[in-house]
Amino acid sequence: GAVVSQHPSRVICKSGTSVKIECRSLDFQATTMFWYRQFPKQSLMLMATSNEGSKATYEQGVEKDKFLINHASLTLSTLTVTSAHPEDSSFYICSGERSRSTDTQYFGPGTRLTVL
Amino acid sequence: GQNIDQPTEMTATEGAIVQINCTYQTSGFNGLFWYQQHAGEAPTFLSYNVLDGLEEKGRFSSFLSRSKGYSYLLLKELQMKDSASYLCAVRAYGQNFVFGPGTRLSVLP
Numbered sequence: 266g267a268v269v270s271q272h273p274s275r276v277i278c279k280s281g282t283s284v285k286i287e288c289r290s291l292d293f294q295a296t297t298m299f300w301y302r303q304f305p306k307q308s309l310m311l312m313a314t315s316n317e318g319s320k321a322t323y324e325q326g327v328e329k330d331k332f333l334i335n336h337a338s339l340t341l342s343t344l345t346v347t348s349a350h351p352e353d354s355s356f357y358i359c360s361g362e363r364s365r366s367t368d369t370q371y372f373g374p375g376t377r378l379t380v381l
Numbered sequence: 382g383q384n385i386d387q388p389t390e391m392t393a394t395e396g397a398i399v400q401i402n403c404t405y406q407t408s409g410f411n412g413l414f415w416y417q418q419h420a421g422e423a424p425t426f427l428s429y430n431v432l433d434g435l436e437e438k439g440r441f442s443s444f445l446s447r448s449k450g451y452s453y454l455l456l457k458e459l460q461m462k463d464s465a466s467y468l469c470a471v472r473a474y475g476q477n478f479v480f481g482p483g484t485r486l487s488v489l490p
Contacts, residue, residue, distance in 0.1 A: 299477065308468060308483045309424070358423050369414055370478060372423040 267293050269361050271373035278349055279381055285345045286376045288359030294339035295361030299370060300332075303356045315342055349380040385481035387469055392487045393459055401454045401484045403469030414478070415443050415454045416468040424468055427454065456486075464488045 430445035
């Protein structure tokens with residue numbers, strides 16, 4: 266159990282366009298979902314935390330108007346990269362958590378975004 | 382805030398044992414996690430320690446000393462497929478996970 270899916274797995278877009286990435290918990294209800302960004306050979310950097318039905322909490326330095334997060338239900342969160350630029354090219358990973366106190370996070374397979 | 386440190390790279394031989402260390406500084410410690418991540422893939426959960434001591438899971442074991450702010454992941458009978466990055470992550474009460482920089486392990490034949 267505890268499977269998280271992401272769609273799309275890869276996306277290539279032109280500079281200035283917007284890209285939406287979906288994250289779904291398939292067999293559990295994720296009270297909290299997290300969005301991470303990972304550059305090559307670096308560790309995961311938390312971008313934002315979202316709880317179902319409320320606004321996301323963004324980490325320092327992450328532009329909330331550029332990275333729009335919607336957590337519409339306990340099984341779906343979306344990240345929209347608006348007006349993408351080449352420097353936004355990265356590996357975006359979401360994760361879901363069942364319990365805030367003791368549970369691990371369950372990671373999606375990631376989305377490779379390339380902005381031309 | 383939290384500060385987590387791991388060695389950047391390690392190399393070991395197939396069939397050997399390797400220990401990957403993780404040191405951390407945090408207040409309100411509430412658990413330490415180890416993840417394995419192959420290149421281009423998402424991390425997969427390996428182990429969780431919240432109390433001092435050793436947790437064993439097959440070829441993988443993880444140790445925690447809260448007083449020393451120290452953990453290690455022990456991999457036995459190394460296989461080529463164990464070549465990956467190993468991420469240490471710490472959780473503190475009321476806070477999100479913080480990931481260490483990761484250790485890239487290369488297993489050589």
